[in-house]
Amino acid sequence: MTENFEPTIIGFTCNWCSYRAADLAGTARMKYAPNVRLIRLMCSGRLDPTFVLRALSSGADGVMITGCHPGECHYIEQNYKALRRYLLLKRVLKGLGIEPERVKLIWASAAEGAKFASETTAFVEEIRKLGPLNWGKARDQLPVISEPIQREEVAA
Amino acid sequence: MNKYLLYPGCSLESSAKAYAESLNAILEPLDIQLEEIEDWNCCGATEYLGINLIPAYSLIARNLALAVKQMDGAHTLVAPCSACYLNLAKADHYMQERPALGTKVNEALAAGGLEYKPGTLDVRHLLDVLIYDVGLDAIKKKVTRPLSGLKVAPYMGCMLPRPDYKHRWSDHEHPTELEDLLRVLGADVIDYPLTTSCCGGHMTQIGPETAFELICRLVAGADERGAHLMATVCPMCQLNLDAYQGEMNGYFGTDYHMPILFFTQLMGLAFGKDPDELGIGTELVSSRQALMHIGVEVPAAPEPTARRKKEEGLPMPSRLLRNGHKHEKEAVR
C-alpha cells in the first residue's frame, strides 16, 4: 500500500526567511513535491509544540518546521528557541512511539529557494518511506475527498 | 619518543643514500622513531599512475595495507620523498573519494591477503612532521653550529604544495615551511620565487631539452640571487638538479656550479654532525666550496676515475634536433 502512499505534511514557515524562500522557489518556478501545506508564522520562535501535536493527531503524517539560519533571525535570536523546542519535542515523540524523523527542522534564508524546494521533496520521500501515521484512526474519521489523487508524475 | 611508520622509497636506497644517512643522523637528537614498513614496494613514481590507474593504485595501496599491519598506536606514515608522499596520499584520498576505485583496489589486495580501509593512515611528508609535530623551537634547541653566512635557496618542489588534499602547507605557490626551517638553522635564506617550480621530474629521460630548460631556470635563479647552495626535500629534484647540472651547462654553454643538498643534511650540519656522517661529499656538484662559508671541511672529492679513453674514432655529428637546426642560445648567458 505504501508505494502510492501520498503523505500529508504540515509545514510551518517564518515570515521573513523560509516563507520568502518558498515564494522565491515559486517565482523561479522550481518544482517540488505537493504534499506539504504551509502555515505562515511571524517567526520560527512562534512555533508552539501544541501545533505539531495538533497536526500529527489531526491526520498529518509529518511536520516540517522552517526558519532563518541561526544568527540571521529577523528578531535576532528567536530561532534558537525553536531549535530547543524541536530537540525536546523529538524526545517526547520517541517516548510515545512516534518516529522522531516525522518532524524535521530546516533552516532556509530568503535567498535559498532551491534549498527549500529540494529539502521539501527530500522530506516527503522520507515520510513516504515511514508510511502513514494514521493517528488514533483520525484519518478515517476524515471525510473522503471527492476523487482519490492520481499522480501523473512526481515533480523532481 | 613518538613513533612514526616510515616508507623510505627506492631513491633513499640508491641515488639518495645521502638523504637516508642524514635522516638517520638527525633522528636521535629530535627524539623521533621511524619504523620501516616490512616488504614495502615501489610507489609507482610519476609514470605508472599515468599509464594504468587500477594496478598503479593497487601497487601503492599495498604499502598502505602493510603499514596498517604495523600500526600499533602510530597512525602517521612518513615519506621523505615528495613523489612517494604524493602517490601514497593520492591512493588514500581517491580510495575514499571514489568508492568504486576503493573496492577494486581492495579486490586486488585481497589476492595477497591484504586490505586497506581508506582514512586509517595519515600520510605525511618528512618536512611536515618535522615542522608541525617536532616543531621549530624543538629543532632550534638542537642547533649547535648555526649555518650563519651560508646563503641557501629553499627549493620545495611542486609535489608537496599541489594538490594539497589535507591543506597541510601554508600556500600553494609560495609556501614558507622550508624557509622557516632553514632560518631556524641559522642559514641565510635568499628570497627564492621559484621554490615550487618544477624540476622536470622524469623529463630528463623523455624530453631532455625541456628538462634542461627547467633545471637551468632553477639553478640560474638561485645563482643570480647569490645562493651558495640549494636545499631540496625530494630525491628526484636533487637528482635532476645535481646529476644533470653538468649536461645542462653543456647544453646551454653555461658554467653553473650550484651544489644541491638535502635539507636533512643541512640540519645535520647545524646539529654539529660531521659531513661524512651526512653523506656530504657524495653529491656530484661538490659542496666543498659552499660549506667553507660555515667552516666545514669537506674531504676533497676523489679524483674522478679517468674516464675510459674513448677509442679514437670519427667525430660524431651533433644530434639532429626536432626543428632540424641547432638550438639558438635563448637561455641566459
Place this chain on the structure above:
Amino acid sequence: MSEKKLERVGVYVCHCGTNIAGTVDVVSLAKWAEEKLKHLGVVVAREYKFMCSSLGQELIEKDIKELGLTRVVVAACSPHLHEKTFRTAAKNAGLNPYLVELASIREQVSWVHTDKAVATEKAKAVVAGAVSRVIENKALEEIKVPINPNTLIVGGGIAGIQAALEIANAGFHVYLVEREPSIGGHMAQFDKTFPTLDCAACILTPRMVEAGTHPNITLLTWSEVVNVSGYVGSFHVTVKKKARFVNEELCTGCAICQEKCPKKVIDDVFEAGLGYRKAIYTPFAQAVPKFPVLDKENCTYFIKGTCKACEKFCPTQAIDFNQQDQYVDLDVGNIILATGYDLFDARRVSNYGYGRLPNVFTNLEFERLSNAAGPTSGNIVLRDGKTTPKSVGIIHCVGSRDKNFNNYCSVICCMQGLKFAHLVHERTGATVYNFYIDMRTAYKAYDEFYQRVLEEGTLFVRGKVAEVTDAARYEHEKGKLIIQVEDTLIGKQRRIPVDMVILSSGLQPRHDAKAVGKQFGISCSTDGWFTEKHPKLDPVATMTEGIYIAGCAQGPKDIPSSVAQGAAASARVLDKILQKEVALEPIKASIDHDKCSGCRICNGLCPFNAIAFIEDDQVSDINPALCQGCGTCVAACPAGAISGTGFSDEQIMAQIDGLLFRNLLPVEA
C-alpha cells in the same frame, strides 16, 4: 461547530491570467469552496481573472456591502505582494482590514506543481485552511507610533554625506557618526574620479564643508555606535565618542601640533600604508572636522610619559591628555547605514606577489601615489620612491569574479583600471598594459572613456593573469616584474616584463558587517553585504522598519550610484518624518494578569526587552510599544496566559484543521 453566530465569509479565487488557472482548476475550486465550506460560513465564492485589478477589488467591495460579509479570503498570490491591496479594498467597503486573509495558491501551489488534479486538491486544502483561520481573525486597529524627526546616519562617506545634506536641507536634524577622525570615506583618498577625471577632493570637500557647517548636522567623528534599541520612530542609540585628547572648543585647527610632533607613524588607513603621519594627526588637510586626533598607541607621552611637544606648542592649550571616552545618547526616528566597504586583501592572491614583490601596488596605494596631496606629491614612482616606471601592468578583477575568493563583480575596478592607465600615460609616458577578463563600462560616458584610453595607446590583454614573478628567464626580463598571462584573443601564453604592477583589488563587505547588521537588527546576504528589502524594487530599505542602507554597504557600486542611494534613503526617511507617525502592524503579544502566575519563564525571552516583571503584583507584563510581534513568548508561556494578535493560537489551530480537511461536512459514504 458550537452554535456561536456564523461569520459571513466571501472566497475569491484569482486566475492571475494563466499563472494560477494554468495549473489549478479555479472554477471547480470556487464551486468546491461554496459547497464544502458553506457550513463554516462561506456565503459566496467567486473566481476572477485578476483579483488585484480595480475590477477585482470592486467585486470584493460590492459583496461586503451587499452581502454583509464579515470575513474575506482571497486565494491568489503571496501575501507579501497584495495583502495591502485587499486590506485596503476591505477598508474602503467598511470591513476591518485585518479580517482579510490571503491564501497563497500561486507561489506555493500553481507555480511549483505540474499535476493539475494534485494542484487543485492542494489549493482546496489551502483555501479550507485560510477560511478556517480567517473566522478566528479579530478586528485590529493599526498602532500609530510617533516619528522622532531626528535621524542617525552611520558612515560619513559620500553616500552618508549626501543623505545627511538632503535631510538637513529639508530642515530636520541629523547625527552623522563616522568611525575615522574625518568624514569623506574612501572617496577622499582618490586622486581623480572616472569618467570625468574630476579631482576627487575638488568635488568632495565642498560637500564635506557643507556637512561640517550645516546647523542641522551634528558630526560625531572618531565615534562608533555601541548600542541600539527601540523601533521605527523611536530608536534609542548610544554612541561612543572616542577620546581625541584635543579639546574641540579650543582647537582652531592650526595644525602646529602636527608639525611639532616628533613621532612619525606609517598611516595604514588614509595613506594605505604608503605615507606617514604624526602621532597627533588629521588624516588629510581638508579633514572635516578640522580637529586632530592623538593616536594613543604611538604617542611617546602615553608610552613613556615624556615629550608633550604638542601641548607645549599649542597656541590655545587645546591638548588634554586625560580626556576620556564619552558616551552620547541619541533618540532618533530613523537610521541610515552607509558604512561603505573594505578593500579585498590582495595578499590573499599569493601568485600576484603583493607584499612580497616591492613594485606590486594595490589600487588604493596607487590612488595615494597619484594624489598631489599624497606621500609622493603625485609623482608615480616605484617602491624605492625615486625611479619612474617605464612600463606598468594593471591587473583587473583581483579577488573578484573568482570562485576561490569573491564570486561577484566589484563593478568599479574596470573603470578604475582605465583611469589608472590614463594617469600613468599622462604623468610618465610609460607603456601601459591592462589585463582584463571583460571590460565592464556600463554607465554614462564610461565606454567613451574606454575608447579614449584605447586611443592613448594603452595595450589591452584579455586574459586572467596567472602569475607576477621576478624570476627572469631571459635577458630582457632581468630586474623586471614578469606578468605571465594567456592572451585569449591570440590564444598564446605571454610573458610581459614591466616595472610596476597595479592590482585592481575588488570591494568586500566591512570585516564587521555581520556584527553591525546584528546590532541594527538587519541581516546580511551570503556574501556579507547588507540585505535590502527587495533587490529590484526596494534597494535602500531593509526588512526592519526604520532602518535604511545606502552606498557600498548594500553592495559594490560606483560614486554616482552611492550618491543616488544616499539621496533615495533620505527621501524614504523624509517621507516617514513628514507623516509624523507611522502605523505599525498591530501584531503584538499581551499577558492576561489573572492567568499569569509570575513564574517568569517569559522574562528572558524578549531581545527587545518588551517583557518586564512587576514586583508588587508578582506578574509579568508586555510593553506593546516595544513588542515586535514575534510570538516567541506566546508559544513559551506554560500557563497559556500570553496571547498574540494576528497569529493567535485559535487562528493557527483552525488553519491546521482546515488544511487537513478536518472540519468539512463528513461526506455520506
Place this chain on the structure above:
Amino acid sequence: MTAKPKFAMYWAASCGGCEIAVLNIHEKILDVDANFDVVFWPVAMDAKYKDVEAMEDGSILLTLFNGGIRNDENEHIAKLLRKKSKILVAFGSCANEGCIPGLANLSDSREIVHTAFNTISTDNPNQIYPRTAFDVPEGEIHIPNILPVLKTLDQVVDVDYYMPGCPPESHQIAAVIDLVVQVLQGKAELPPKGTVIGAGNSTVCDECKRTRNVKVIKSFERIYNMQIDPALCLLEQGIPCNGPATRSGCNARCPAAGAQCIGCYGPAEGVLDYGARLISAFASVLDAKEPEEIDHILDGLVDPTGQFYRFNLAGSLLKAGVPAWKAESTHEKEKV
C-alpha cells in the same frame, strides 16, 4: 424541597484516593449527610446497579465520578450515571485527564494483560488468562472487556463540571460541597456548565512561596542528589518542576515541602495540551545555542514523556502512544 436531593459517587479506573479525600473533609461529611440522600456510593454503602437503573432520569442531583474509563463496565456505568444525574462532576485527575492509569496508553492493552498474569510473583505455569465470557451450567457469565485505550470521562459522556487534583484537596472539596449546599438554599448560582471548580485559574507558582527570578536552565538535576535551597524556586536549581504549567488550587503543597510539582492539578485554564506547554516552556529557557549543548542539557531529563504527561496523557492531544493505537485498530478488526 421536602426530600433531600440525591447524591452519588462512583469509582471507575482509579486508586480510590478521591473517595478517601471526600471522607477527609472531617466533620463536613455530616453536612453531606444532612443535605443529601446518598443513594449510590459503592465504597461507602451497599447499592446495586439495578437500584440506579430503577431511578428516574436526572433524579440524582450531584454525582462525583472519579476514575478513567478503562473497561466497558466503567463505560456502561458512566453512561448510566449521566442519564440518572442532573450534575455530573469529573472528580479528580483520573476522570479529568486519565492520570496514572492513563499511562497504560503507552502500551498495547493485550500486553498489559499478559504482563499482569506473568509477573515474577505470579504462579501461572500453564498460562491461564481470564476470558471475558465463560459458559457455566447456569448460563454465560461475563467480566468486563478491557478497552484498548483508556478514555477520560468527557471522552465518553457529557460532563457538567471538572474538579482536578490527585486527589483534589480536601479544602477544595469542602468548598464545592458548601457551594452546592448554598445553591440548594438558593443563596448562590451554579457556575456555567464546563467550568473547572475546586481549583484556581492561575498556576502553582502563583501560590508558591519560593522566590522567583528570570528563568535560565543550565542543567536538569535529579532532586535526590541535590542540596535544595529552601527559599529559591526549584526550577532555577535545575529541578524540573511542572509548577509553571499546572493549575493552582493546591497551595503549592509539594514545592512547599521541598519536592517539585509533578502536575497533578492538570493544565491551566484554556490549555489544549499540558505536555506541550511544558516542552515549550522548559526548552525556551535552556542556556545553550548549539544542538550538541542543547542535547547535553536535555539528557538530564531522564524520562521526558513521563515528566510532561504523567497525569495528562489520556487527556492530551495525542491521547495515547503508537502501541495503544495499533492495539485499538487491530482490536476493532477482531471485534467486528
